[in-house]
Amino acid sequence: MPSALIRLAPFAIVFIVFGLSGFGAHAQTVRPEAVATGLENPWGLAFLPNGRFLVTERAGRLRVVEANGQVGAPLAGLPAIDAGGQGGLHDVITDTDFAVNRRFYFCFAEPATSGGGNSTAMARATLSADNTRLDDVRVIFSQKPKFSSSAHFGCRIVEARKEGKPDGTLLLTLGDRYSRMQDAQKLDNHHGKVIRVGKDGTVPKDNPFVGRAGALPEIWSYGHRNMQGAAVAPDGTYWTHEHGPQGGDEINLPQPGRNYGWPVVTFGENYGGGKVGEGLTVKAGMEPPLHYWEPSIAPSGMAFLTSDKYGKSWQGNLFVGSLKFGYLNRIELSEPFKGRVVREHKLLEGGERIRDVRQGPDGLLYVLTDSPRGRLLRLQPG
Known part of the structure; x- marks a missing residue:
C-alpha cells in the first residue's frame, strides 16, 4: 500500500496512507442515498423528531426537510442576513432539550444597523409547532467589531460538554475576516477566536479571560484563521479544524485561554x-496543531462516529468534508475519539464539495453537498 509522508511538525510524525481507489485499511465502503435535492448551497444540518431535518442555505433561507425528502418552503422569521461571498446563513444546532422546548441555535453574517460592515452573530429561536416559522428570535452573540468583508466568517456551533454531559454553554467559531488577520492575536476583538457563552448569551464565570483588563470575556481561545468544522468527543474534548492560507489547514483541540498561532505561525x-x-511553524507559547494538511483540502463540517453502523473499525473515527477536492475524509485516530491522526481515507470521491457532515439519530452519517443544486445525502453501509 503506497504511503505519502507530509511535511512534519517537530512534535509528531504523521503518515497519510491511501489504498487503491482512495481507501486505506478496513476498506468498508458507503453508498450515498439522496434524501433531498435542489437545496441552494446548503451549509448546516440539524435533526428534528420524526425523521425530519433542519437545513440552512447560505443565501439566507432555513428549511425543514421531511422524512420523505420533501423540501419545505423557507421558514419565516429569520433576522436580517448579509448574504454574499462566503457570508450568509451558516450553522444550526438543536438544543439538547429540543423535544421539550423546540429551541435551536443558528449563526449567520449579521449586517451592521448603521455605518456598514458585518460580522458573525449567533441567535436562538423556537420552531413553531407547525414547522413554518421561527418564534422568540433573539441574537445572543454578535462578533465585534463589525467590518466590511465577504470572507472568513467561521460559524460552527457546538454545545459544550463537561464530564460527558452538556454544561449549558455554546462554543462558536469565528473567522479572522481575512484582511483583519492580525486581530487574531489580540484579545480586544472577536476576530479569529472561539467564544463561549451561555444559551442566553451571558458570559460564563469560568471563561479564561473574565476579569482580564483589555480582553473580551466571551473569548475561549485565539490565534485562529477560519474554522468551519467543530465537534465534541464523547469525553467532552472540543475539536475544530480551520482553513490555512495556501497549505496548512489544521485540526486543533482548543483549550481555554490558549493561543493557536495564526498568523504568527502556520504550515501554509x-x-x-x-x-x-x-x-x-512552531513558537513557544503557541499551540501546535494536532494535524495539518498540505496541500490544503479546504475542510468543512466535522463529526465523530459513535455508532457501529459501518463496523467496529469505523467507530471512534473523525469525519471531515473537503470542499477543494470533493470528498469525505474518514480519519483514523490512534485511539477511538482521541490521540493522533494515523491514517486517512477518501470517501465519496465524486467531485461534489462536502459542506457538512453529521451523525444522525439512526447512527448513520449524513452530508450536505455545496452547490446551487446541493443535496442532502444519507450514507448507507456499502
Missing part, C-alpha cells in the same frame, strides 16, 4: 508564495 504560505507572519 501566502497565496502565490512567500512566508506568513514570522515564517515559522
